[in-house]
Amino acid sequence: MQTSVNKNLTHLKRGESGVLDRIELPExxxxxxxxxxxxxxxxxTPAHSAPFGGDPRVFRVDGSEIxxxxxxxxxxxxxx
Amino acid sequence: MADCHADSVATLPAPGxxxxxxxxxxxxxxxxxxxxxxxxxxxxRQKVANFPGVTVExxxxxxxxxxxxxxxxxxxxxxxxxEPRTDDERVTHDVLLGKMxxxxxxxxxxxxxxxxxxxxxxxxxxxxxxLGLPTLVIxxxxxxxxxxxxxxxxxxxxxxxxxxxxxxxxxxxxxFEKVLQFLSGTSSAGRVKPMMQLPVLQNVPSCRKWATxxxxxxxxxxxxxxxxxxxxxxxxxxxxxxxxIFAMVVIAVFQAIxxxxxxxxxxxxxxIEASGAWLGTQISxxxxxxxxxxxxxxxxxxxxxxxxxxxxxxxxIGILEDSGYLARAxxxxxxxxxxxxLQGKSFIPLLSAYACAVPAIMATRTIENKRDRIATILIxxxxxxxxxxxxxxxxxxxxxxxxxxxxxFLSTRTAMMLGLYILGxxxxxxxxxxxxxxxxxxxxxxxxLEMPPYRWPTAQSIGLxxxxxxxxxxxxxxxxxxxxxxxxxxxxxxxxxxGNPPEIAQSxxxxxxxxxxxxxxxxxxxxxxxxxxxxxxxxxEVIVGTLGTIYGIEGTSSEVGLQQALQxxxxxxxxxxxxxxxxxxxxxxxxxxxxxxxTGSWKWPAIQFAYMTIFAYASAFLANKIVTAxxx
Numbered sequence: 001m002q003t004s005v006n007k008n009l010t011h012l013k014r015g016e017s018g019v020l021d022r023i024e025l026p027e028x029x030x031x032x033x034x035x036x037x038x039x040x041x042x043x044x045t046p047a048h049s050a051p052f053g054g055d056p057r058v059f060r061v062d063g064s065e066i067x068x069x070x071x072x073x074x075x076x077x078x079x080x
Numbered sequence: 081m082a083d084c085h086a087d088s089v090a091t092l093p094a095p096g097x098x099x100x101x102x103x104x105x106x107x108x109x110x111x112x113x114x115x116x117x118x119x120x121x122x123x124x125r126q127k128v129a130n131f132p133g134v135t136v137e138x139x140x141x142x143x144x145x146x147x148x149x150x151x152x153x154x155x156x157x158x159x160x161x162x163e164p165r166t167d168d169e170r171v172t173h174d175v176l177l178g179k180m181x182x183x184x185x186x187x188x189x190x191x192x193x194x195x196x197x198x199x200x201x202x203x204x205x206x207x208x209x210x211l212g213l214p215t216l217v218i219x220x221x222x223x224x225x226x227x228x229x230x231x232x233x234x235x236x237x238x239x240x241x242x243x244x245x246x247x248x249x250x251x252x253x254x255x256f257e258k259v260l261q262f263l264s265g266t267s268s269a270g271r272v273k274p275m276m277q278l279p280v281l282q283n284v285p286s287c288r289k290w291a292t293x294x295x296x297x298x299x300x301x302x303x304x305x306x307x308x309x310x311x312x313x314x315x316x317x318x319x320x321x322x323x324x325i326f327a328m329v330v331i332a333v334f335q336a337i338x339x340x341x342x343x344x345x346x347x348x349x350x351x352i353e354a355s356g357a358w359l360g361t362q363i364s365x366x367x368x369x370x371x372x373x374x375x376x377x378x379x380x381x382x383x384x385x386x387x388x389x390x391x392x393x394x395x396x397i398g399i400l401e402d403s404g405y406l407a408r409a410x411x412x413x414x415x416x417x418x419x420x421x422l423q424g425k426s427f428i429p430l431l432s433a434y435a436c437a438v439p440a441i442m443a444t445r446t447i448e449n450k451r452d453r454i455a456t457i458l459i460x461x462x463x464x465x466x467x468x469x470x471x472x473x474x475x476x477x478x479x480x481x482x483x484x485x486x487x488x489f490l491s492t493r494t495a496m497m498l499g500l501y502i503l504g505x506x507x508x509x510x511x512x513x514x515x516x517x518x519x520x521x522x523x524x525x526x527x528x529l530e531m532p533p534y535r536w537p538t539a540q541s542i543g544l545x546x547x548x549x550x551x552x553x554x555x556x557x558x559x560x561x562x563x564x565x566x567x568x569x570x571x572x573x574x575x576x577x578x579g580n581p582p583e584i585a586q587s588x589x590x591x592x593x594x595x596x597x598x599x600x601x602x603x604x605x606x607x608x609x610x611x612x613x614x615x616x617x618x619x620x621e622v623i624v625g626t627l628g629t630i631y632g633i634e635g636t637s638s639e640v641g642l643q644q645a646l647q648x649x650x651x652x653x654x655x656x657x658x659x660x661x662x663x664x665x666x667x668x669x670x671x672x673x674x675x676x677x678x679t680g681s682w683k684w685p686a687i688q689f690a691y692m693t694i695f696a697y698a699s700a701f702l703a704n705k706i707v708t709a710x711x712x
Binding site for chain 1: 160161163165196197199200203284285288302310313314317318319320322323407411412414415418424526527528529530531
């Protein structure tokens, strides 16, 4: 199953921002992400990415900076 | 589930007759400054770091109020919610509900939040205020907030929450009197009902919405983004400079502990020798003099020499942690760590393990995935802890001539030392791979790491941390190592021969050494090293004192004397084998005890001990054979 209709966090370019729609991850992971600020409706801006391949990447959300691996970030779906 | 009747009591009432002490719990999200506040309140040493979740155990301290009354304060792990999902949250949850064995339910709560990130941090206030305990909401980092143009109305916010609010800067001590007022029960505020009802359904979205509403009514104006943090991240997380700086930091730390520590260590060594010699002149009984000078003084002293080096290492780790750089290092290291099946969060415990495996294993509690956590615990003792340094330093100084390799930056001895560090790291990586592809296979868990703003490390925080480390080290020197030194002296001096101590070979220690000699002979070790290996099962550095005693009894006592004695007693092959053996073997009672505690059974420490011992024996055997074949 592909979520090709909607963009996810990994599709955001530097300087671009998007609004979170939903998190397609198990309950425990989704809850921790929400506690860190990744709540539906919040705006997310990507910042620095780690050297050698750009994974993980820092995202600015709700006043904090959180690093996520792309394997996690791809399950955070943005509003169209 | 919360209900809206849970009013908060404004101050902590004085204990009734018969009550002993009030207990105050300090809680809050990671990086809100809880530990700094705790230090200020209690003046007691406690680990404080600028990395999410470094406080993994609760710490107790006493607060002395102006009235002379004493309170007990508990510093709890940083948490994002009260749902007991991770071990950290479970600890906090259990303490707050009075379910923690041995701890009474707290009488009051100090909820410490970061005022520069109030929207998110205030979420935690909903479940905490629902507990109904007297709570002071502390909005910390007030200096940061105003510097970055943020503001809020304390009285309005307090009315919304129905709890007293204090703006503080734990770093400068600003607003601190309000905390003390609350604790003394002298605050003027009475019992109030919150204007803003607590969220009925306490899921994350509703708590977050509640936090926004409370913030808006409390006229919270969020501060501008931290410009300096962003500027510094442009450098430290730069595609090219990031890894270069990362490598430079690691190398600088190592060079500092191995080269710059030398004069300090020489100073301590000279002081111990001089005081030992003086002590010798004060005791007339030859047997007693031997026990005090050769047994206790040189045994404990040979370990004390390494205090400056250990403190220097903890000084650097402290600065990296408190400044916020360590979180960036974890991010840079994550990709490499994920190759062996681990994650960036394992990097912090593993880096701490270079100082000591015990705090490192305790720091693994921040790893939410159980299997990742056990894998990190099992490989942590392969990292070159500071207890190996005395052994490495002794052997390297005795067998490797000091020559420059790359100018002033790298000498043969530093290179050898670095090589041993890399060897330990490689053994850890190999073992991690092995574990993660067999018994500890797991799906990759979501990796989330908060990047705290960069902050200046404070002298107080670093100082308290060093004091803490020195205390632990001296305690060990004064108990375990002292006891072993005495036992060893007795074993080396009995049975008495016509009232005189026997030759070391005829003593009880000598017999034990000779008994194990056939087993260690293939590694190139003689019976004297055998005695050292047995005593070092308690703690690695003990072997230095043991060898000091054994050779000291034969006539030499100084550090140089010990090196010369070893040179005539060990081949180069045996010396390298000894280094390799110490790099891989699990010789530390404290580590086994903490692994048992953290994993809940003897199964893991037993597997760890067996695996590392076999690994060490086989590698030392090979090293002896190879070096002997090449150099003789």
